[in-house]
Each structure stands twice: as C-alpha cells, then as structure tokens.
Amino acid sequence: MLALQAVLPDTALAPADTLNAAASEPTFAESLRGGLELLFLGGWSMIPIVLLSVLMVALVWERIRALRRAQGDPDTLTRNVADYVGNGDVTGAMAYCRERNTPASRILQRGLERLGRPIGEIKEAVGEAGRRETFDLEKRMDLLASIAAIAPMLGFLGTVTGMIGAFRQIQRYEGLVNPSLLAGGIWEALVTTAAGLAVGLLALFAYNLLVGRIARLVNGLERVSSDFIDFLQTPADRRR
Numbered sequence: 001m002l003a004l005q006a007v008l009p010d011t012a013l014a015p016a017d018t019l020n021a022a023a024s025e026p027t028f029a030e031s032l033r034g035g036l037e038l039l040f041l042g043g044w045s046m047i048p049i050v051l052l053s054v055l056m057v058a059l060v061w062e063r064i065r066a067l068r069r070a071q072g073d074p075d076t077l078t079r080n081v082a083d084y085v086g087n088g089d090v091t092g093a094m095a096y097c098r099e100r101n102t103p104a105s106r107i108l109q110r111g112l113e114r115l116g117r118p119i120g121e122i123k124e125a126v127g128e129a130g131r132r133e134t135f136d137l138e139k140r141m142d143l144l145a146s147i148a149a150i151a152p153m154l155g156f157l158g159t160v161t162g163m164i165g166a167f168r169q170i171q172r173y174e175g176l177v178n179p180s181l182l183a184g185g186i187w188e189a190l191v192t193t194a195a196g197l198a199v200g201l202l203a204l205f206a207y208n209l210l211v212g213r214i215a216r217l218v219n220g221l222e223r224v225s226s227d228f229i230d231f232l233q234t235p236a237d238r239r240r
Helices: 002-007 016-023 028-041 046-070 074-086 090-100 103-112 119-137 141-172 179-233
Strands: none
Touching (some): 046 141, 046 179, 074 090, 074 179, 090 103, 103 119
16 A cells, blocks of 8 residues: 555545645636626626726727827927027927927927017917917826716616615515525625726726826926026027
8 A cells, every 4th residue: 555655646645625626726718707797797787887997998098198199308309499599590490399299399389480579479379389288188087087986886886776686585575585586686786896996996096197197298398388488588698
C-alpha cells in the first residue's frame, strides 16, 4: 500500500470535494451566460440602466478625444505669436494659429484679427472667443452628470418594484409561500440596485476626472488671453 501511494501522483490522493470543486469552476462562456441571466432577472428597469451605461461610455470617449485635441503648450504658443507680432508679421502669426487649430490658438487668432482697433474691442473679441471655447470644452458634461445621478435612482426604483412583487406573492399565498417563489422579486431588487450603483459610480468618476482636465485647459486659455492683452498694451520698445 505504501509503495502504491509513492507511485501515484498527489492528485490521485486528493480529496473528492477538492476535485469536484476544480471540475466545477465555470468557464468564460458560462460566466457570460450567468451575467446575462442576471441582467434578465433585473426586470424592466435594467433596460434604461443598460442604455445609460452605453451612453456613458460614448460620452466619455467623445470627451476624451475632444480634450486631447484641445491640448497644447499655451506658453510656447503665446511666445511664438508675440515674436511674430513683434517682428510686424501679423499674417504669419495668424497662419501659425490656424496651423495649430487649438482652443488657445483660435482665441489668439480672434484677437489678431482685431489688431489696429481699440484695445477694448480686442479684449471683447478675445473674451468672447474664450467663452465660446470654454463652452465647447464643457459640452455634454451636464448629460454625464445626469447619468451619474439617474442610474442609481433607476436601480433603487427597480429595488422597490422587485420588493413590491415579492410582497404581492406573500399576500397572494396568504403568507404560506415557498422561498423560491420570492426569488424573482428579490433578484430584481438586488440586481437593479447593484447595476444602477455601478453605472452611477463609473459616471461620477469619469465626470470628476473630465472636469479636472477641463479646468486645467480653461486655466490655460485664461492665461493665454491675459498674456496676449498684456503684450499688446506693452510699449513696442519694451516688448523684448
């Protein structure tokens, strides 16, 4: 017997429950099928939650791409435009801004188009361009914030409707119910709450992350506008 144990591999002597547990581990397909079953058990409120999650992903992806296009080096941009203007090459400065095609360059281009007019008009043009660029950067962020607030509420609504269904079953059978009869309502209550909270938390995280990036970009735009106006108000013999 001892010789047999020495020859046999360890798995042959493993407990039966360990082998059964290893054999019963779900595959990826089974896990995916189980996840879809959970979604169906969530009831009707899972439909808007899933739609909100798809909309959230689309909004976050679109905003990330827009903010990447808006990035640049405001200090380098302002310095190069000042060099063009200081050398009397306003046309070259405008061409340089058009080539960069960023929010900061579009603001400076708007101010360059007003050169020769009173400084008040240039300030107004630059300020109006800055407000427009800021609005474009913050576009659709209110919708993302709404998703962060609405998704958990939908989850709680599904919880309420699921528990209503469970108590209706109790009333229908006058309290003499099998726990399995209540499983549908309880599943709906738990799944919708978890799904709504998950979508809401992800949307809130993405919203705060994007708001931080937008704030940094807007700060750069304000600095560009201020530096440009200060440069124009500086006497020509003191610009260098």
